[in-house]
Amino acid sequence: xxxxxxxxxxxxTSIGDDAIEALNQRIQDLISNQAEIENIxxxxxxxxxxxxxxETEGYFVLINFESEPDFPSEINRVLRITDNVLRYLVTSxxx
Numbered sequence: 001x002x003x004x005x006x007x008x009x010x011x012x013t014s015i016g017d018d019a020i021e022a023l024n025q026r027i028q029d030l031i032s033n034q035a036e037i038e039n040i041x042x043x044x045x046x047x048x049x050x051x052x053x054x055e056t057e058g059y060f061v062l063i064n065f066e067s068e069p070d071f072p073s074e075i076n077r078v079l080r081i082t083d084n085v086l087r088y089l090v091t092s093x094x095x
Contacts, residue, residue, distance in 0.1 A: 001068075001069075002035075002036075002066050002067055002068055003066065003067070003068075003069055003092060003093075004038070004064065004065075004066050004092070004093040004095070005035075005064070005065055005066070005067060005071075005072055005090055005091065005092055005093060006062065006063070006064050006065075006090070006091050006092075006093055007031070007062070007063045007064075007065065007075065007088065007089070007090050008060065008061070008062045008063075008088065008089050009027070009060070009061055009079060009085055009086075009087065009088035009089075010046075010048075010052075010058035010059065010060050010085070010086040010087045010088070011023055011024065011058060011059040011060075011061075011084055011085060011086065012053070012055055012058070012059075012084040012085075012086055013045055013055065013057045013058060013059050014055065015084050019084070020059050023082070023084060023085075024042075024059075024061060027061075027063075027079070027082075028040065028063070030075065030078060031063060031065055031067075031075065034067055034068075034071050034074070035065040035066060035067030035068075035071055036065060036066045036067070037063060037064070037065045038064045038065060038066060039062075039063070039064040040061065040062075040063050040064075041061070041062040041063075041064075042060075042061050042062075043060035043061065043062065044059060044060065045057055045058070045059055045060075046058060046059075046060050048086075052086045052087060053086060055086060058086050058087070064093070072090045072092075075090060076088075076090060
C-alpha cells in the first residue's frame with residue numbers, strides 16, 4: 001500500500017550551478033526509481049535563517065511523491081551521507 005510523502009531539501013550553493021543541477025537530478029532519479037513523483041517545486045536560492053556549515057544561502061527543492069512506506073527511510077539514509085546536502089525533511093501527507 002503506497003502513501004504520499006513530501007521531501008524538502010536544501011543544497012549547498014557554494015558548489016556552483018552545474019554541480020547543484022547534477023546533485024538535484026541525482027536525487028530526483030533516486031526517487032523516481034523507487035516512487036512516483038507527483039510534483040517538483042524548485043524554490044531556488046534562499047537566504048537561510050541561520051548559518052548551516054558556515055553557509056548563509058541554500059538551494060531549496062520540494063518534491064511530492066508516492067511510495068511504499070519503507071522508502072522514506074532509504075532516502076533519509078542516502079541524503080544523510082550525501083555531500084553538499086545541508087538539510088532535508090521527509091514528511092508523510094495525510095489523505
